[in-house]
Amino acid sequence: MFIVELLRVESLSAGYGNMTIIHEVSFSVEKGEIFSVIGPNGSGKSTLLKALFGLARTFSGYIFFNGKEITNFPPHERVKNGLGYLPQTGNVFEGLTVRENLLLAGYEYSNGELDERLESVQEFLPDVKRLMDRKALTLSGGERQMVALAMVLLKNPIMLMFDEPTAALAPKIAEEVFGRIVKLNREYGLTVLLVEQNTRRALELAERALLLVSGSVKFFGSADELLNHRDLLSLYLGL
Numbered sequence: 001m002f003i004v005e006l007l008r009v010e011s012l013s014a015g016y017g018n019m020t021i022i023h024e025v026s027f028s029v030e031k032g033e034i035f036s037v038i039g040p041n042g043s044g045k046s047t048l049l050k051a052l053f054g055l056a057r058t059f060s061g062y063i064f065f066n067g068k069e070i071t072n073f074p075p076h077e078r079v080k081n082g083l084g085y086l087p088q089t090g091n092v093f094e095g096l097t098v099r100e101n102l103l104l105a106g107y108e109y110s111n112g113e114l115d116e117r118l119e120s121v122q123e124f125l126p127d128v129k130r131l132m133d134r135k136a137l138t139l140s141g142g143e144r145q146m147v148a149l150a151m152v153l154l155k156n157p158i159m160l161m162f163d164e165p166t167a168a169l170a171p172k173i174a175e176e177v178f179g180r181i182v183k184l185n186r187e188y189g190l191t192v193l194l195v196e197q198n199t200r201r202a203l204e205l206a207e208r209a210l211l212l213v214s215g216s217v218k219f220f221g222s223a224d225e226l227l228n229h230r231d232l233l234s235l236y237l238g239l
């Protein structure tokens with residue numbers, strides 16, 4: 001099979017202000033795979049995603065995405081190139097209805113294009129339809145997660161980065177979210193970069209994975225291999 005690298009990160013150091021949080025991180029994500037990033041609390045997983053999306057400060061290194069160097073692109077340029085990002089928190093505007101949230105997410109489309117995108121997003125997430133006129137504030141955690149996903153999918157990403165999409169969700173709802181991620185990957189061909197606190201599920205779902213500890217890479221390779229690497233998992237994740 002012909003394997004295409006969609007994302008390549010080379011020796012990336014990034015953080016906030018003058019503080020370096022992630023140190024010379026290198027890895028790659030192949031087109032069509034689910035790739036998981038795991039690591040203890042505070043190890044820099046969210047910071048890594050923010051750096052990839054242009055929201056953290058990059059000190060050195062390179063980010064290549066879909067054949068382009070995007071290291072210093074602002075977030076909206078990354079979105080234009082097919083990168084999607086679902087942050088850990090604050091991913092919907094609470095004071096607005098679901099419809100208004102979606103219109104805001106699709107502001108760059110012409111009316112015709114927007115209708116088309118909305119239709120295809122609702123085909124994948126039919127439950128969004130019945131939530132259209134609800135204020136985001138009134139949504140449950142799982143519904144909110146779904147609307148946030150709809151907003152990102154509206155922009156037609158090639159790769160979607162999820163930051164702990166199941167945090168604070170009941171186990172049953174969390175499984176629905178995992179199911180949705182797998183469906184996006186298998187049926188819609190979306191490449192997925194998944195940050196998860198549920199290490200076991202994250203490694204079961206992924207083809208390959210990265211273990212981040214104190215901002216440095218401790219493992220990069222097959223998710224199966226990491227799942228069976230008892231020493232690493234017990235040392236860093238207490239499993």
Ligand SMILES: Nc1ncnc2c1ncn2[C@@H]1O[C@H](COP(=O)(O)OP(=O)(O)OP(=O)(O)O)[C@@H](O)[C@H]1O
Nearest residue numbers: 016019021039040041042043044045046047048197
């Ligand atoms: N905006 C910020 N300004 C300064 N430091 C920050 C900022 N955001 C995070 N940090 C620090 O960066 C380090 C890594 O945090 P980060 O949120 O990336 O970790 P994480 O692996 O996502 O943790 P968790 O599993 O708890 O979500 C922490 O020490 C944190 O305090």
Ligand SMILES: [Mg+2]
Nearest residue numbers: 045046047088
């Ligand atoms: Mg985090």
